[in-house]
Amino acid sequence: MFIFSCLWLKNIxxxxxxxxxxxxxxxxxxxxxxxxxxxxxEFYSEPYFELQEMGFDFSETPTADDYIIQLEHSLKQIVRSNKNAIFDRCPIDLLAYALAVDDKLNFSSIFNKIQNAIKEIDVFVFVPIEQPDRILCSDSDLPELRSEVNDVIRELIDDFDLEVIEVRGSLSERLNQVQNKIEH
Structure with a gap:
């Protein structure tokens, strides 16, 4: 197991x-x-949490502007990162949230920034909603928004022509899927 882990670490x-x-x-x-x-x-947590720690106060009900602010922060995370980085969110899913809450959103002003930033990402790992759903989502967790964002992420993956590792199953199964895909 130790040899496998060392080889895997070397490969990525x-x-x-x-x-x-x-x-x-x-x-x-x-x-x-x-x-x-x-x-x-380096581990980069969700822009929402980083911005909250810096004192940013988000709306009670999420707005497209809230997500665009997080998207801009995500772009900054990518720019300041080194080549060894894991991002818990990226501009793609934050754009999906913004589009899900405002389908008339014009994101042309940041399209090139998004395009340039995602070119710096080597591996995209997509964690979709599974059927049956693995995690209970209460009404306070905005299940309709969750479902809409999942669909918009799929569309954006196609629109940006991203190669993704789509993972399913338990945590260990998901981790193995990422490791196996990166190895090969």
């Missing part, structure tokens, strides 16, 4: 890995577990 040296997905799918748990296996990597 110098990568930027972005975990994307809607809320309540296990995205953060996977990102944190991946970081445990790659302790030399």
């Amino acid at each position: 040296n110098g990568m930027r890995i972005a975990i994307l997905g809607t809320h309540k799918v296990g995205k953060t748990t996977l990102a944190e577990k991946l970081h445990e296996t790659l302790p030399d990597y």
Whole structure:
């Protein structure tokens, strides 16, 4: 096992890995577990939490502007990161949230920034909502928004022509899927 881990770590040296997905799918748990296996990597938590720690006050009901602010912060995270980084969210899923709450949103002003930033990401890991759903989503967790964002992320993956690792199953199964895909 130790030899396998060392070989795996050697194989993924110098990568930027972005975990994307809607809320309540296990995205953060996977990102944190991946970081445990790659302790030399920088871990960038969700822009929402970083901005909140810096004193930013988000709306009670999320707005497109809230998500655009997080998207801009996500772009900054990518720019300031080194080649060994794990991102718990990226501009793609934040754009999906903004579009889900405002389908008339004009994001042309930041399109090139998004396009340039995502070119810096080496691996995209998409954690979709599974059927049956693995995580209970109460009404306070905005299940309709969650479902809409999941669909918009799929569309954006196609629109931006991203190659993604789509993971399913338990945490260990998801981690193995990421490891296996990166190895090969």
